[in-house]
Amino acid sequence: SQTIHQWPATLVQPVGSPLSLECTVEGTSNPNLYWYRQAAGRGLQLLFYSVGIGQISSEVPQNLSASRPQDRQFILSSKKLLLSDSGFYLCAWGPESGLGYTFGSGTRLTVV
């Protein structure tokens, strides 16, 4: 069966520090992968998606970047965190048919 792993679960980082969040998928190949952010009390915003290795699409201009070095690995990064980067980050994968998505357990990032 397909599973998705996301870590760490919680993270507190100072302003200006770098960030690296990792997401890996098991049990599937060539998945579409997604990073979402949920700011406190708000909905889910799609940040990046990837349809294959090295292929990244950015949905909104921001302080973050994403990379996909392997088929089932999706990384969210920042060189210098801002206070506004605080939020709940969710990784998700979708099958090639585009029907239905599975989400990781999320990373709660607090920038202080």
Place this chain on the structure above:
Amino acid sequence: GNSVTQMEGPVTLSEEAFLTINCTYTATGYPSLFWYVQYPGEGLQLLLKATKADDKGSNKGFEATYRKETTSFHLEKGSVQVSDSAVYFCALSDQYNQGGKLIFGQGTELSVKP
């Protein structure tokens, strides 16, 4: 572009009350529709889905019917429990437009009191 609009929360109900959370969508193609649930401190779980007009998705006592004529996918449950307290997200995915990305509504927080 495609979009989803949900009724604003929070919604507060007593146990065993009837629940309706409204969701309407805008789409240029023929999207699939979803309801996801997020329990406190957790990620998202798929609650139910419908892939074409007039389909009814159901799970754990929740139901939603894909209404193309009203572009709606309202979530209903006949008798809510305290354990249903969570944030509910309506979403759509159009395989043939916008790369099949999952687009969410803003979420509706449900609080069920004993």
